[in-house]
Amino acid sequence: xxxxxxxxxxxxxxxxxxxxxxxxxxxxxxxxxxxxxxxxxxxxxxxxxxxxxxxxxxxxxxxxxxxxxxxxxxxxxxxxxxxxxxxxxxxxxxxxxxxxxxxxxxxxxxxxxxxxxxxxxxxxxxxxxxxxxxxxxxxxxxxxxxxxxxxxxxxxxxxxxxxxxxxxxxxxxxxxxxxxxxxxxxxxxxxxxxxxxxxxxxxxxxxxxxxxxxxxxxxxxxxxxxxxxxxxxxxxxxxxxxxxxxxxxxxxxxxxxxxxxxxxxxxxxxxxxxxxxxxxxxxxxxxxxxxxxxxxxxxxxxxxxxxxxxxxxxxxxxxxxxxxxxxxxxxxxxxxxxxxxxxxxxxxxxxxxxxxxxxxx
Numbered sequence: 001x002x003x004x005x006x007x008x009x010x011x012x013x014x015x016x017x018x019x020x021x022x023x024x025x026x027x028x029x030x031x032x033x034x035x036x037x038x039x040x041x042x043x044x045x046x047x048x049x050x051x052x053x054x055x056x057x058x059x060x061x062x063x064x065x066x067x068x069x070x071x072x073x074x075x076x077x078x079x080x081x082x083x084x085x086x087x088x089x090x091x092x093x094x095x096x097x098x099x100x101x102x103x104x105x106x107x108x109x110x111x112x113x114x115x116x117x118x119x120x121x122x123x124x125x126x127x128x129x130x131x132x133x134x135x136x137x138x139x140x141x142x143x144x145x146x147x148x149x150x151x152x153x154x155x156x157x158x159x160x161x162x163x164x165x166x167x168x169x170x171x172x173x174x175x176x177x178x179x180x181x182x183x184x185x186x187x188x189x190x191x192x193x194x195x196x197x198x199x200x201x202x203x204x205x206x207x208x209x210x211x212x213x214x215x216x217x218x219x220x221x222x223x224x225x226x227x228x229x230x231x232x233x234x235x236x237x238x239x240x241x242x243x244x245x246x247x248x249x250x251x252x253x254x255x256x257x258x259x260x261x262x263x264x265x266x267x268x269x270x271x272x273x274x275x276x277x278x279x280x281x282x283x284x285x286x287x288x289x290x291x292x293x294x295x296x297x298x299x300x301x302x303x304x305x306x307x308x309x310x311x312x313x314x315x316x317x318x319x320x321x322x323x324x325x326x327x328x329x330x331x332x333x334x335x336x337x338x339x340x341x342x343x344x345x346x347x348x349x350x351x352x353x354x355x356x357x358x359x360x361x
Contacts, residue, residue: 006065007032007160007192008053013062015048015216022048023059024216030194030209032159035186037207037224038196041239045216046196050162053194054083067159077108082153082161086168088145090137090152097133100124100152107156123155124148126185143174150182154189161186163195167202179206200240204228212236234274234355243276243353244323250356258317259295262349270355277352279326284313284335285344292346299323299345301337313337315345 006029015023022045030036040046051057053064055076064072071079090099101120104111111119124130127147129140137145146166153161166182167175183206186193197203203210204224212220212227220232231237238245248257250273255262257275285292299315302322311334313325325345327334337343 006030007067009065010049010053011063011065013049013052013059013064015045015052015057015059021216023052025062026216026218028211028218028221030192030211032192033190034192034208035183035206036192036194037203037210038194038213039200039203039207039210039239040196040198040213042198044213046198046213047164048216049213050083050164050194050196053160054081054162055079056083080156080158080160082156082158084146084149084153084161084163084166086165088137088149090145090148092137095134095136096124096129096140096148099137099148100155103152103156119155119157120151123151126154126188127151128181142171143178146178147181150185154185154191158191160192160194163193165196165198167197175202182206200242212239214239231276231353232268234270234272234276237274237276237353237355242280242326243278244282246275246321247273248275249273250354250358255354255356257295258319258321259297259345262295262352264352264354264356265350267354267356267358270357272355273357274355275352276355277347279312279324280310280328281351282323282325282345282347284325284337285346287342287344289344292344294347294349297323297345299343301339301341301343303339304334304337315343 009029010026013023013026014021038046052059055074063070066079066081091102097120100123101116104116104119124133127150129144129147129151132140132144167178179202195206204227207224209221210224210227211218214235220227220236228240231240234245237243246257248255250264250267253264255264255275297317299317302314302316304314305312310326310328313327315323317323323345
């Protein structure tokens with residue numbers, strides 16, 4: 001396998017459960033020595049994809065390649081791929097040391113006791129749990145259990161670790177800290193992490209690259225900034241939860257929607273005509289303002305949410321659609337708005353992203 005080859009590759013992988021198609025002909029490969037975030041809404045097929053790669057389930061069609069060899073028909077324990085479960089799946093009757101050592105003690109290849117001790121202690125130390133080896137899982141915190149589950153995977157020295165929403169059971173502060181620790185551990189070991197999450201914030205913060213999965217297909221695979229700034233279809237923009245999306249009609253170089261007509265310079269192929277503008281690129285004006293930068297969307301102010309570094313303002317359009325404006329506090333104090341008052345939202349049309357049926361033809 002050359003440096004440019006992916007560490008794993010899926011070719012036409014489909015997985016069905018009765019009439020439900022969880023994975024729909026996926027072609028996808030991930031770079032070696034990287035942190036890949038797999039982002040998708042509930043029911044998009046994220047966990048099914050991990051389980052097929054790990055070998056816990058077999059695809060109905062397609063092939064799976066790992067480090068240059070076809071592993072489609074290999075059982076899970078022979079693939080050399082680590083897996084960290086969402087609920088940690090620790091053995092409650094075993095100590096932390098024995099939980100981490102379990103795979104080495106019960107593998108197909110006999111590992112000497114001295115090597116088991118050295119590798120387990122090194123893995124436990126790597127995840128910051130030295131000194132807790134003799135405790136049981138019910139004697140440690142949720143964050144520590146997450147580290148034990150990771151150490152149990154890493155002790156097997158895999159080149160690929162699959163993480164199924166590993167931070168989902170943690171509180172907000174611990175989740176943020178573990179994001180940093182997971183990236184640090186991955187970089188130290190020179191392994192590839194494939195991290196499944198339903199959180200767009202988590203995916204964009206952690207992944208060197210982000211794969212967006214929707215309805216069993218990888219619809220976009222790119223760097224976090226490209227995903228954030230240039231979603232390829234309207235469903236990606238919707239799932240990022242950073243865009244106001246408007247339905248309308250694209251015709252003769254203009255998009256006609258709730259804000260009137262806006263000029264369009266480029267269109268991305270889509271199943272329907274959708275206009276997208278980011279929350280942080282939308283500005284608030286009084287109803288009598290004459291210096292609007294672009295389209296005028298009449299709205300009524302509902303409420304605001306303080307997020308620490310920014311404030312989200314919530315508005316309602318005449319057709320009862322909720323739209324949001326993100327004001328970052330580094331730009332200065334936010335406007336003092338009155339609940340129930342009417343305002344105008346506007347933006348530079350050059351910063352909008354337009355998706356349309358005409359580009360798909």
